[in-house]
Amino acid sequence: MFCPNCGEEYSWDVMVCPTCDVDTVDRLPGPEPTPDVALVSILATGDAGLIAVAKSLLEGEGIDYFVRGDGLQDLFGLGRATGFSFAMGPAEFWVREDDATRARELLNDLTSDRRE
Numbered sequence: 001m002f003c004p005n006c007g008e009e010y011s012w013d014v015m016v017c018p019t020c021d022v023d024t025v026d027r028l029p030g031p032e033p034t035p036d037v038a039l040v041s042i043l044a045t046g047d048a049g050l051i052a053v054a055k056s057l058l059e060g061e062g063i064d065y066f067v068r069g070d071g072l073q074d075l076f077g078l079g080r081a082t083g084f085s086f087a088m089g090p091a092e093f094w095v096r097e098d099d100a101t102r103a104r105e106l107l108n109d110l111t112s113d114r115r116e
């Protein structure tokens, strides 16, 4: 659960933010890039297998990301969606600019392996 006011994360059973006294929500609105974080698109693919591998690589490295695609959205670090359909079009991976170089290196290995 997240407080929509201060953005604090709480466990699922916390219904009211103790700091702000407002109802918590199970996800924050978004994914609108926050003004102080530059986001970079590192990969766009419609390949569901590649998407799955890219996600596991990024998660394995602890890189926050979200996936934006036609009709589908994911959020930084929030509960990984299950039951997602990737049949809707290419998904685009976004990471923080700080992580982009590392993320690209990870995914470059991935995409070049697949071409060989």
Ligand SMILES: [Zn+2]
Pocket (backbone or CB within 6 Å): 003, 004, 005, 006, 007, 008, 017, 018, 019, 020, 021
């Ligand atoms: Zn709060």
